[in-house]
Amino acid sequence: MKRIRLMAMLVMAGMALAATPRMSYAGDAGASALEILDRADDHWDLNLRNSLVEMELLVYRENELRTTYKMNLRYQDNYHVLAETTYPPRNEGEKMLQAGKRNYWLFLPNINKAVKISESNSLSNSDFSNTDILSPRLSAEYAPSIAGTEKLNGVETYKLELLAKSEDTPYAKIVYWVRKSDFAPLRRDYYTFSQQLLKRLDMRSAAKGMNGMPDTFVMSSVLEKDKKTVLRFLKYTPKVAYQEDTFSPGALMKR
Amino acid sequence: MKKSYAFLLAVWILAGGPWLSVADAAGAEEPFGAEDPFSVLEGAQGMQVDSPAPQKTGRKPEVRAEVFFKGYEADISNASRINPGNRIQDLKEFTGSVETRMTVADYLNRQETVRWLFKGFAAGSNYHLADGTPRNKEARVDELFVDWKGDDLFVSIGKRRINWGHARGFNPVNAVAPPRDPINPNYQTEGRPMIWGSLRGAQGTVDVILTRNYDGNWNSDQNRWGLKWGGARGDTDYALYYFDGAPYPDGRAYERMAGASFTAVAAPGITLYMEAAGVERNYRNYYAPNGGIQRKSGGFFQGVIGSSLDMGGKSGLFVEYFFNGQGYSGDERINYLQTADARLGNGSDKTLMEDFTALAMNRSYILASLNKEFREKYTFALSVLMAGDSSSSTRAEVAYALSDYYEARMVYLYNAGGRDTEFGNSPYKGLFEIGIKASF
Numbered sequence: 081m082k083r084i085r086l087m088a089m090l091v092m093a094g095m096a097l098a099a100t101p102r103m104s105y106a107g108d109a110g111a112s113a114l115e116i117l118d119r120a121d122d123h124w125d126l127n128l129r130n131s132l133v134e135m136e137l138l139v140y141r142e143n144e145l146r147t148t149y150k151m152n153l154r155y156q157d158n159y160h161v162l163a164e165t166t167y168p169p170r171n172e173g174e175k176m177l178q179a180g181k182r183n184y185w186l187f188l189p190n191i192n193k194a195v196k197i198s199e200s201n202s203l204s205n206s207d208f209s210n211t212d213i214l215s216p217r218l219s220a221e222y223a224p225s226i227a228g229t230e231k232l233n234g235v236e237t238y239k240l241e242l243l244a245k246s247e248d249t250p251y252a253k254i255v256y257w258v259r260k261s262d263f264a265p266l267r268r269d270y271y272t273f274s275q276q277l278l279k280r281l282d283m284r285s286a287a288k289g290m291n292g293m294p295d296t297f298v299m300s301s302v303l304e305k306d307k308k309t310v311l312r313f314l315k316y317t318p319k320v321a322y323q324e325d326t327f328s329p330g331a332l333m334k335r
Numbered sequence: 336m337k338k339s340y341a342f343l344l345a346v347w348i349l350a351g352g353p354w355l356s357v358a359d360a361a362g363a364e365e366p367f368g369a370e371d372p373f374s375v376l377e378g379a380q381g382m383q384v385d386s387p388a389p390q391k392t393g394r395k396p397e398v399r400a401e402v403f404f405k406g407y408e409a410d411i412s413n414a415s416r417i418n419p420g421n422r423i424q425d426l427k428e429f430t431g432s433v434e435t436r437m438t439v440a441d442y443l444n445r446q447e448t449v450r451w452l453f454k455g456f457a458a459g460s461n462y463h464l465a466d467g468t469p470r471n472k473e474a475r476v477d478e479l480f481v482d483w484k485g486d487d488l489f490v491s492i493g494k495r496r497i498n499w500g501h502a503r504g505f506n507p508v509n510a511v512a513p514p515r516d517p518i519n520p521n522y523q524t525e526g527r528p529m530i531w532g533s534l535r536g537a538q539g540t541v542d543v544i545l546t547r548n549y550d551g552n553w554n555s556d557q558n559r560w561g562l563k564w565g566g567a568r569g570d571t572d573y574a575l576y577y578f579d580g581a582p583y584p585d586g587r588a589y590e591r592m593a594g595a596s597f598t599a600v601a602a603p604g605i606t607l608y609m610e611a612a613g614v615e616r617n618y619r620n621y622y623a624p625n626g627g628i629q630r631k632s633g634g635f636f637q638g639v640i641g642s643s644l645d646m647g648g649k650s651g652l653f654v655e656y657f658f659n660g661q662g663y664s665g666d667e668r669i670n671y672l673q674t675a676d677a678r679l680g681n682g683s684d685k686t687l688m689e690d691f692t693a694l695a696m697n698r699s700y701i702l703a704s705l706n707k708e709f710r711e712k713y714t715f716a717l718s719v720l721m722a723g724d725s726s727s728s729t730r731a732e733v734a735y736a737l738s739d740y741y742e743a744r745m746v747y748l749y750n751a752g753g754r755d756t757e758f759g760n761s762p763y764k765g766l767f768e769i770g771i772k773a774s775f
Binding site for chain 2: 138139140141145146147148167168169170172173179180182183191192193195196197198199201202203205206248250280282284286287289290295296298300308310312313314315316317318323324325328329330331333334335
């Protein structure tokens with residue numbers, strides 16, 4: 081009887097330990113944290129490469145829609161992106177350019193001038209910073225580790241903890257939830273260098289046949305619960321061949 | 336038996352429990368609330384996926400129009416020594432205007448490599464330039480050009496405005512277009528006729544400009560040309576400039592400018608920039624104590640160093656220090672003003688009036704400019720320009736977006752300073768502007 085009890089205890093202890101996130105992940109999938117991170121960001125970055133996206137930013141304040149912006153996003157790769165405002169008319173023609181890693185420019189049509197800006201600047205007064213949307217791939221800037229597996233809204237996910245490789249990055253830490261079944265990105269929590277939770281990005285893929293590419297993003301602020309920005313891709317055109325000059329600061333004044 | 340259950344319970348708690356996820360546990364102290372973040376999108380249509388080859392046919396031309404309805408009330412400075420008693424300039428206390436700006440652009444081919452653009456400006460009744468200069472009716476073509484853009488080559492022919500330099504307020508290297516008002520650079524949009532070629536290579540971009548209008552008299556027909564080379568390394572962008580041209584009609588050699596500029600991200604949210612220009616000749620009038628005009632041999636230097644701070648969205652702050660080697664020293668300014676007292680007391684002197692040049696009555700200037708948006712509808716802008724003689728010009732603007740198409744705006748420009756100072760002798764003490772801007 082004692083032996084049976086002992087075996088039962090060992091089996092249950094084993095089950096419990098198997099449920100420990102770090103252990104379970106390594107045992108289940110065999111993929112490294114970096115592989116999970118890259119596969120998650122592939123859904124986003126690879127699908128967007130050489131594409132033209134018409135998108136809208138819905139800025140909510142005090143739970144009310146305050147402003148709507150529409151933009152055309154010309155995406156060549158993770159470091160070469162041009163966003164041009166098309167609506168409202170009073171902001172039409174303003175451009176935000178990423179011309180390389182941490183190389184951001186703002187073009188002001190009223191004075192026909194491009195000025196260098198910081199990557200941490202927010203995109204059109206929304207809750208998104210420039211990097212949040214224009215540079216979706218995180219592995220170059222952050223070192224990932226596996227924090228466990230979790231159920232997120234009933235979906236099995238990998239939970240990754242990403243730590244900044246240097247203090248030049250906009251965030252010190254990002255916690256990233258990735259769907260287990262297809263590595264689709266679902267949620268990111270962003271932390272400041274003082275380890276304070278700053279904001280949360282929820283993502284979903286509504287369009288069919290897009291290989292899990294997120295097309296709807298909700299960025300919520302932790303400081304004000306009724307403050308958030310919804311970013312939606314309205315129209316997606318793949319395989320657009322851009323001239324290399326499209327993503328250089330000098331080109332902003334030309335076209 | 337009890338010990339074994341306690342052990343199992345401890346193991347289960349440490350493991351977190353196979354059916355209790357961390358997400359669920361965190362739900363009790365969910366910092367973002369329990370609401371579905373996508374609930375606001377109920378009923379929204381999904382993304383439309385276009386064919387890989389985008390359709391070019393049926394593309395509409397780009398058309399943009401802005402209409403401004405403005406009213407001004409001026410606090411005219413009768414103590415101004417360049418407009419004593421408002422007798423010379425005869426400024427009006429109340430004025431109003433309607434200004435219209437229109438842009439139309441389209442491509443000429445399916446590949447979208449050839450484009451034309453038209454920008455026009457028209458103003459009715461009386462209106463003011465950004466620095467307060469009064470103007471009457473005017474209609475002009477700001478820009479009208481055709482350009483072609485290849486992979487590395489770009490060519491533009493026609494009237495066009497381009498701006499050189501990395502600084503936000505003062506741009507001493509911006510020799511192609513006339514200087515802007517640093518405290519209100521918006522809407523100074525008139526271009527110059529030019530041929531502009533640009534070649535991009537591994538070592539940077541080279542721009543060549545051939546133009547016919549640049550010598551302080553925009554209606555002259557002298558040939559001018561400019562060369563710019565720009566590159567980038569890491570977080571830093573830099574450029575070298577050269578601008579030269581044919582002699583003036585009276586035989587004087589052109590001033591000739593060589594300059595350099597850079598901009599770099601100094602820290603997260605903070606950008607540093609600098610511009611320096613050396614001008615080979617100085618044709619400015621300087622005044623002796625007896626009122627005689629003097630010239631200085633050699634050239635002069637102009638430089639600006641500044642830093643900007645991003646404050647989120649379109650909100651930001653920048654500070655610049657500008658050194659103008661062509662500007663007047665304290666004694667030179669006093670000599671000028673005493674000459675003005677003598678010559679403008681009973682008459683007018685066009686040359687002397689034109690020598691009252693903005694941003695050149697001193698050698699040092701500091702500009703601080705703040706732009707802040709809040710509640711997505713309000714914009715507040717404040718610029719303070721302080722000259723080396725302690726006089727200042729302050730511009731405050733509040734704009735309210737009535738809708739996505741209409742914006743109400745109030746602006747107040749205030750000049751302050753003593754009797755011997757630059758802004759203390761501005762024809763306006765204050766200029767109040769109220770208006771509506773419609774964008775389509």
